[in-house]
Amino acid sequence: MFARALPTDTIDDACDALLQADRLADADVEASTGLSPEILLSLRARRTFSEARIMVHAATTLHAMPLTRAAFARGDLSWGQVRGIVAAVRYVDAAGRGQIDDLIARTNTRDSDPDELLSRVDDAVASARADLHLAREDRAIERGFLAVQGRLDGSASFYGEADAQSTATLLEALDAQAEDPVAAEDEAPTRATQRFDALIGICESSLNGGRTHTTRPRPRLLATIDLDELTRTGRTQGARLLWNLAGRPATLTPLATEMLLCDATIVPVVFDGARPAAVGDAMSPISSKLRAALIARDGGCRFPGCRAPVAWCDAHHIRARIHEGPTVIDNLILLCRRCHRRVHRFGWKIELHGDGAIGFSRRGQTYSSYPRASRRE
Numbered sequence: 001m002f003a004r005a006l007p008t009d010t011i012d013d014a015c016d017a018l019l020q021a022d023r024l025a026d027a028d029v030e031a032s033t034g035l036s037p038e039i040l041l042s043l044r045a046r047r048t049f050s051e052a053r054i055m056v057h058a059a060t061t062l063h064a065m066p067l068t069r070a071a072f073a074r075g076d077l078s079w080g081q082v083r084g085i086v087a088a089v090r091y092v093d094a095a096g097r098g099q100i101d102d103l104i105a106r107t108n109t110r111d112s113d114p115d116e117l118l119s120r121v122d123d124a125v126a127s128a129r130a131d132l133h134l135a136r137e138d139r140a141i142e143r144g145f146l147a148v149q150g151r152l153d154g155s156a157s158f159y160g161e162a163d164a165q166s167t168a169t170l171l172e173a174l175d176a177q178a179e180d181p182v183a184a185e186d187e188a189p190t191r192a193t194q195r196f197d198a199l200i201g202i203c204e205s206s207l208n209g210g211r212t213h214t215t216r217p218r219p220r221l222l223a224t225i226d227l228d229e230l231t232r233t234g235r236t237q238g239a240r241l242l243w244n245l246a247g248r249p250a251t252l253t254p255l256a257t258e259m260l261l262c263d264a265t266i267v268p269v270v271f272d273g274a275r276p277a278a279v280g281d282a283m284s285p286i287s288s289k290l291r292a293a294l295i296a297r298d299g300g301c302r303f304p305g306c307r308a309p310v311a312w313c314d315a316h317h318i319r320a321r322i323h324e325g326p327t328v329i330d331n332l333i334l335l336c337r338r339c340h341r342r343v344h345r346f347g348w349k350i351e352l353h354g355d356g357a358i359g360f361s362r363r364g365q366t367y368s369s370y371p372r373a374s375r376r377e
Helices: 008-026 029-033 037-044 049-062 066-074 079-088 094-106 114-128 130-142 164-177 191-207 227-233 254-262 288-298 337-346
Strands: 145-150 156-161 269-272 275-279 313-317 332-336 349-352 358-362 365-369
Touching: 037 049, 049 066, 049 079, 066 079, 066 094, 079 094, 079 114, 094 114, 114 130, 130 164, 130 254, 130 337, 164 191, 254 313, 254 337, 288 313, 288 332, 313 337, 332 337
Parallel strands: none
Antiparallel strands: 145 156, 269 275, 313 332, 349 358, 358 365
């Protein structure tokens, strides 16, 4: 059983230490002993101070989650799962913690995959604190960068940060390009070397107008979304990326999912419970001819003041596809990812005029954007 991956004595030891932390956190230990609960637990249970501090915090959190506490005491939850749950509910109020406690109690924690339980807890936290999920996603996107430290001989070191969506896009592309087998396993380069070679190959192909010797299709970002819910309610709780660097696959906020749906190739998969029952053909709403016309008209991001090139842009539906917006040239504009997110998040109203100008309106202010072909540089 998954939850019994640790030896029983290790679970019992963790339980005993957590129960001690519970008693210490519940009493005014410092007033009677002159020592903090963390120091006292460290001395009594022979734990490091950092371990003791984590346990006291976990005990305090589990006061509001008695069902989770009982599951751990029975050995149905590992100490690692408890730490993950405590970290996940850090910014959730008492009512939200109660709901997550009920969720854990309804889950067969003894026989289920430990990571699957934590994924469910993550989803519940994201639903309870959608504002925090959105703020974290905003910060990750704003922190995105790629730094190049050049050397005198022309070589360089690279360093950067990326949000979950950008990371998945980058590494799916690199892994798809680098997945060719090597002749001899003992001579195989490291995965890091393979990814570097793949990045150079993609860059060379781009500079060569996209022409390459391989017939492999262009790598795409893969994510799952509940289309039945989207069709029925016009809303979605968010997509889940199929590629992940480590741990559980990242989830996207409804905002990021709505952006993806503007310019997505959809492969319908019908499920019968957890079993895929049927798979349909990929459907792309924007044909190559329509995209070429869109690029010719806009020439890059159309948000006022933005100079992002075509390569950085998505095709945005002025009237959303989920609201029956047609995929025609008069309902499409190019927006870079940052401006695309800005339009969706803050509800900018967009109007396309007959002369090719586009008006962006919000809170009584309207700003105009003109096709780049008509601009005088």
